[in-house]
Amino acid sequence: xxxxxxxxxxxxxxxxxxxxxxxxxxxxxSLGLGRVLSPVFxxxxxxxxxxxxxxxxxxxALPMTLIIVAAEIDLSVASVxxxxxxxxxxxxxxxxxxxxxxxxxxxxxxxAGLFNGxxxxxxxxxxxxxxxxxxxxxxxxxxxxxxxxxxxxxxxGYTAFGMDxxxxxxxxxxxxxVIVCAVLFTVLLQATAFGRSLYAIGANSTAAAFSGIEVxxxxxxxxxxxxxxxxxxxxxxTLRFTSARGDNGEGFELSVIAAVLFGGVSIFGxxxxxxxxxxxxxxIGVLKNALTLDDVSSETLTIVTGALLxxxxxxxxxxxxxxxxxxxxLIAAQSLTKPAAP
Amino acid sequence: xxxxxxxxxxxxxxxxxxxxxxxxxxxxxxxxxxxxxTTLFVVLILLILGTSLARPQFLNLQNLRDVLLNVSIVSLxxxxxxxxxxxxxxxxxxxxxxxxxxxxxxxxxxxFPQMPVPVALVAxxxxxxxxxxxxxxxxxxxxxxxxxxxxxxxxxFRGADYAWVHGGQINATSLxxxxxxxxxxxxLGIPTLALIAAAVLLVLSFYLKHFRAGREHYAIGSNPExxxxxxxxxxxxxxxxxxxxxxxxxxxxxxxxxxFGTVDASTAKGIELQVVAAAVVGSVAITGGVGTILGxxxxxxxxxxxxxxxxxxxxxxxxxxxxxxxxxxxxxxxxTLLARSVAKRMMRKRDHG
Numbered sequence: 001x002x003x004x005x006x007x008x009x010x011x012x013x014x015x016x017x018x019x020x021x022x023x024x025x026x027x028x029x030s031l032g033l034g035r036v037l038s039p040v041f042x043x044x045x046x047x048x049x050x051x052x053x054x055x056x057x058x059x060x061a062l063p064m065t066l067i068i069v070a071a072e073i074d075l076s077v078a079s080v081x082x083x084x085x086x087x088x089x090x091x092x093x094x095x096x097x098x099x100x101x102x103x104x105x106x107x108x109x110x111x112a113g114l115f116n117g118x119x120x121x122x123x124x125x126x127x128x129x130x131x132x133x134x135x136x137x138x139x140x141x142x143x144x145x146x147x148x149x150x151x152x153x154x155x156x157g158y159t160a161f162g163m164d165x166x167x168x169x170x171x172x173x174x175x176x177x178v179i180v181c182a183v184l185f186t187v188l189l190q191a192t193a194f195g196r197s198l199y200a201i202g203a204n205s206t207a208a209a210f211s212g213i214e215v216x217x218x219x220x221x222x223x224x225x226x227x228x229x230x231x232x233x234x235x236x237x238t239l240r241f242t243s244a245r246g247d248n249g250e251g252f253e254l255s256v257i258a259a260v261l262f263g264g265v266s267i268f269g270x271x272x273x274x275x276x277x278x279x280x281x282x283x284i285g286v287l288k289n290a291l292t293l294d295d296v297s298s299e300t301l302t303i304v305t306g307a308l309l310x311x312x313x314x315x316x317x318x319x320x321x322x323x324x325x326x327x328x329x330l331i332a333a334q335s336l337t338k339p340a341a342p
Numbered sequence: 343x344x345x346x347x348x349x350x351x352x353x354x355x356x357x358x359x360x361x362x363x364x365x366x367x368x369x370x371x372x373x374x375x376x377x378x379x380t381t382l383f384v385v386l387i388l389l390i391l392g393t394s395l396a397r398p399q400f401l402n403l404q405n406l407r408d409v410l411l412n413v414s415i416v417s418l419x420x421x422x423x424x425x426x427x428x429x430x431x432x433x434x435x436x437x438x439x440x441x442x443x444x445x446x447x448x449x450x451x452x453x454f455p456q457m458p459v460p461v462a463l464v465a466x467x468x469x470x471x472x473x474x475x476x477x478x479x480x481x482x483x484x485x486x487x488x489x490x491x492x493x494x495x496x497x498x499f500r501g502a503d504y505a506w507v508h509g510g511q512i513n514a515t516s517l518x519x520x521x522x523x524x525x526x527x528x529x530l531g532i533p534t535l536a537l538i539a540a541a542v543l544l545v546l547s548f549y550l551k552h553f554r555a556g557r558e559h560y561a562i563g564s565n566p567e568x569x570x571x572x573x574x575x576x577x578x579x580x581x582x583x584x585x586x587x588x589x590x591x592x593x594x595x596x597x598x599x600x601x602f603g604t605v606d607a608s609t610a611k612g613i614e615l616q617v618v619a620a621a622v623v624g625s626v627a628i629t630g631g632v633g634t635i636l637g638x639x640x641x642x643x644x645x646x647x648x649x650x651x652x653x654x655x656x657x658x659x660x661x662x663x664x665x666x667x668x669x670x671x672x673x674x675x676x677x678t679l680l681a682r683s684v685a686k687r688m689m690r691k692r693d694h695g
Contacts, residue, residue, distance in 0.1 A: 119671060119675065123675050123678060123679070124678075125674055125675065125678055126628050126629060128432075128489075128628055129622055129628040129674050130671060130674060132615060132618055132619060132622065132670065133619070133622070133667050133668075133670030133671035133674060134667060134671060135615065135667070136615070136619060136663050136664075136666050136667030136670060137663075137664055137667025137668055137670075137671060138667070139663055139664075139667070140660075140661065140662065140663030140664025140665065140666065140667050140668075141664050143660035143661075143663060143664070144658075144660050144661055144664050147658070147660050148660075246660075251612065254493060254496070254497075257493065258493065258494075258497070261490055267487045267489055267490055268487070297504060297505075299500070299501065299504035299607065300501050300504045300505040301501065302497040302498075302500055302501040302504075303497065303498050303501030303502060303505070304501075305497045306493075306494040306495065306496070306497030306498035306501065307494070307498060309490060309493060309494040309497070310480065310486065310490075310491070310494040310495075310498075313484075313486045313487070313490050313491075314480075314484050314486060317484060317485050317486070
């Protein structure tokens with residue numbers, strides 16, 4: 001008699017961490033696939049490549065996770081990266097010392113984010129529309145700054161940072177920044193009042209406002225954070241490739257969003273975890289690298305990104321539908337065996 | 343036009359009040375939409391006048407033809423996007439569909455050099471329908487949010503295109519004279535391509551305004567739940583919207599081939615954001631329920647005229663994107679502020695009068 005009830009209870013227990021567990025399995029499988037496809041896959045040099053290629057996408061995916069959890073979106077990240085790279089080239093050519101250049105570029109990123117935030121929050125406009133506009137605006141700005149020129153004569157000490165690894169291990173130095181930021185962002189999202197307020201805003205921003213969360217202020221900070229991190233990604237990208245160009249990182253915004261959504265963050269906000277996004281980044285990096293070693297062209301590889309993204313929404317949807325059907329059957333069975341419930 | 347017909351035909355007198363009643367539910371929205379289109383039209387005229395005052399050579403036939411040719415394809419895509427945005431959805435996959443359709447029609451010509459032009463255009467539409475059908479199924483049946491579904495298919499269609507094309511290219515020399523004439527030919531001095539686009543835009547505009555199915559796109563965008571309760575088959579309408587957007591993208595791909603002659607796997611990459619921008623500048627609300635084909639077309643025209651005007655004014659082409667971006671942000675802001683002030687005025691009127 002109690003069986004249907006306990007079945008309904010276990011349903012609740014099997015929900016947490018479900019997507020993340022699946023991601024761990026997929027990550028192990030893709031590592032296995034890489035090993036099968038190519039003997040050089042599991043070498044230190046190659047793993048170093050996997051991580052290095054993830055650097056900029058990861059730096060922008062961290063704040064993007066926060067933004068999407070809060071039911072907003074920032075399509076301008078890759079353009080801020082490009083504008084930061086161009087600005088870095090211009091400032092360096094003006095003869096400023098490198099630390100000043102880096103500080104100014106990071107400041108620029110925050111201002112770009114502040115601009116997004118001001119338009120979205122003060123005028124109460126949808127972030128999708130506004131950041132499509134600023135995507136064009138900031139990318140345009142990078143062409144205004146640098147045209148089709150490239151600046152490549154950065155000091156060797158800094159460009160070496162872009163290519164070295166940590167104490168001779170396979171971890172590239174730029175990726176150390178990613179690791180540090182990933183830890184900070186995980187703590188920020190999962191263990192601080194600010195992070196928890198993002199889930200509240202994403203689930204229901206009106207309810208969040210009534211419960212005392214300063215929604216406008218939180219949103220503003222989110223977009224500034226996103227601008228700052230995109231500028232950081234721009235600096236790292238410029239140093240890694242020793243080249244400041246206006247078209248740096250063009251089209252990265254969609255890869256960043258794809259990684260976040262595949263990590264289990266709901267596009268409607270309020271759901272998702274940083275662990276999921278980090279796993280998703282690793283899976284995408286590993287799969288792309290493995291297939292490149294197998295001589296699949298990088299353009300064709302976009303199919304993998306697309307398929308993963310689709311699967312991340314379709315599979316949970318189908319599972320939910322199946323569970324709903326099962327529950328309905330259980331409840332039907334229950335009402336048959338127990339016609340007069342107390 | 344309506345007034346004229348009420349004088350001449352007794353039958354249309356009965357229709358006139360009906361038509362007025364039909365436009366009443368969207369009263370506030372309708373007024374704003376109308377004033378927005380007028381504003382856009384004024385902006386467009388001012389742009390053309392200003393540029394030709396600064397550089398009289400701007401107003402020559404060649405420039406006007408260029409604007410029309412450039413805008414034709416984008417305005418078609420913008421119209422398809424408008425139908426989707428009206429329902430609070432978005433279709434990011436159109437650029438990839440244009441690319442795959444352009445290459446496919448080109449390959450058909452390589453295989454069958456004698457293929458008649460209408461067959462080529464129909465083939466483009468058919469490829470677009472397949473792409474749109476995939477989106478429609480994912481969104482309406484798989485319940486995947488349209489931003490996610492079409493972002494995925496953007497990648498998948500483009501990846502498939504690259505896998506298939508493999509660095510290949512279709513050149514204008516593979517195309518028959520009759521097909522290239524779609525873009526180079528003129529009727530009464532107007533490029534054939536622009537006339538084709540205008541015809542499609544007129545039909546779409548008529549569909550959205552006067553057909554039950556067309557009005558349902560608006561109803562879904564204004565309030566999906568209310569639309570469902572009012573008996574609108576939301577799933578079916580959403581599916582038809584994505585099929586329409588896909589078909590237009592496929593058709594635009596065939597036209598793209600005629601216009602540019604040379605296509606490869608990266609054809610029309612990234613055009614989706616340009617199209618969304620044109621729709622937004624054309625006062626199509628990204629939040630759904632508001633917008634017209636006329637507005638969207640004016641939006642595409644404004645962006646097209648600006649890009650040619652910058653060339654004529656000897657502004658560095660590097661400024662183009664920045665100006666376009668600033669314009670998009672300004673257009674969204676102005677639109678929303680205008681809509682809000684009208685809504686506020688209406689509320690005050692209701693409360694006090």
